[in-house]
Amino acid sequence: MKEVVFVKRNSEKWGQVEKLLNENLQVNPDELYNMYVGLNDDLSYAATFYPRSETLVYLNNLTILLHQKIYINKKVKRNRFVEFWKTDYPLLFWENRKYFWYAFTVFIVSALIGAFSTAVDVDFPRLIMGDHYVNMTLENISNGDPLAVYKQANEMNMFLGITINNIRVAFLAFVAGVFFSFGSGYILLRNGIMLGCFQYFFYDYNLLRESVLTIYIHGTLELFSIIVAGAAGMAIGNSILFPGTLPRTLSFQKGAATGLKIVSGAIPLFLVAGFFEGFVTRHTELPDVVRGGIIVLSLAFIIAYFFLYPKYLKQKSIP
Structure with missing residues (x-):
């Protein structure tokens, strides 16, 4: 698949992740997990077929930010x-x-x-x-x-x-x-x-x-x-x-x-x-x-x- 086709096919999905991060929206944990899995799949695909592209850099940064939202910024309740x-x-x-x-x-x-x-x-x-x-x-x-x-x-x-x-x-x-x-x-x-x-x-x-x-x-x-x-x-x-x-x-x-x-x-x-x-x-x-x-x-x-x-x-x- 050509890189331009890959980007066009997935740009709407990536845009939803960006909106989630920029506006700090609240999302169901299962949906958030599925978004993270999908983004990782896209990152792996880009790393395999477009190893030196701007798409790979973009997806890598987006994945890191989503990971931080899920794990690093997650508040741990004392009465867990x-x-x-x-x-x-x-x-x-x-x-x-x-x-x-x-x-x-x-x-x-x-x-x-x-x-x-x-x-x-x-x-x-x-x-x-x-x-x-x-x-x-x-x-x-x-x-x-x-x-x-x-x-x-x-x-x-x-x-x-x-x-x-x-x-x-x-x-x-x-x-x-x-x-x-x-x-x-x-x-x-x-x-x-x-x-x-x-x-x-x-x-x-x-x-x-x-x-x-x-x-x-x-x-x-x-x-x-x-x-x-x-x-x-x-x-x-x-x-x-x-x-x-x-x-x-x-x-x-x-x-x-x-x-x-x-x-x-x-x-x-x-x-x-x-x-x-x-x-x-x-x-x-x-x-x-x-x-x-x-x-x-x-x-x-x-x-x-x-x-x-x-x-x-x-x-x-x-x-």
Whole structure:
């Protein structure tokens, strides 16, 4: 392409960048990022085909100024941590909520598969949970304490062990997204089948109500967090499969950054879920109203913070 054609084709785009810089206009961060990526592409092209031209000098100066606007002149708020959880994370989750619903659908369908498989094959729980766990649970049922498994370890040891393991599973589900989202889907499938199998197993022994009131004291936040981690992995996979107008490498970098922020929101939930599992779930003698209340409050928090509050923030930001 001749230099004059290259300049004519892109002059309007460069003029918009100049106007942005000269008038100090406020632009959406994503749009600013895309402008910077596009300008860098043009700079690379000019450096390759017009190495000693005035166009190269112009684009180099323009790119430096735009870089300064994005990074050097960016004000860092002192309460950045608070701002992240108050505004940034809820909006980020809302904008990427489609990945949550993809992950949620995979998880629920998997749980139904697990329940159905247990209903038609009494040995299926042994395949999924292992002979040792099934035999131990059957022994606990015969002893009148079906969920005694939560009482075996020391409270603090159980809290730390469960929390660390859950965070490990979450980041595994997140990182597995690089396999075009199928890796995250597999981990959700595995956990969903296990849950469905586990719940139907207790249903078979007329213990569904007791299992729900016990397990979901910690399980409400824990399972939600695993789905969030799967959604974060799908954000990565989607960025690789569908880069849009961005180069695939840049799309992946952007998707990975988004996914990492999404999965970070699951860590505090895992900490709370681990605390419940280590210190509260074991107390099966608690009144049903107390156990049910914890479950309802956990659900209320999830709905409020992850769905209602972000929607409110988004509507508030629209002029």
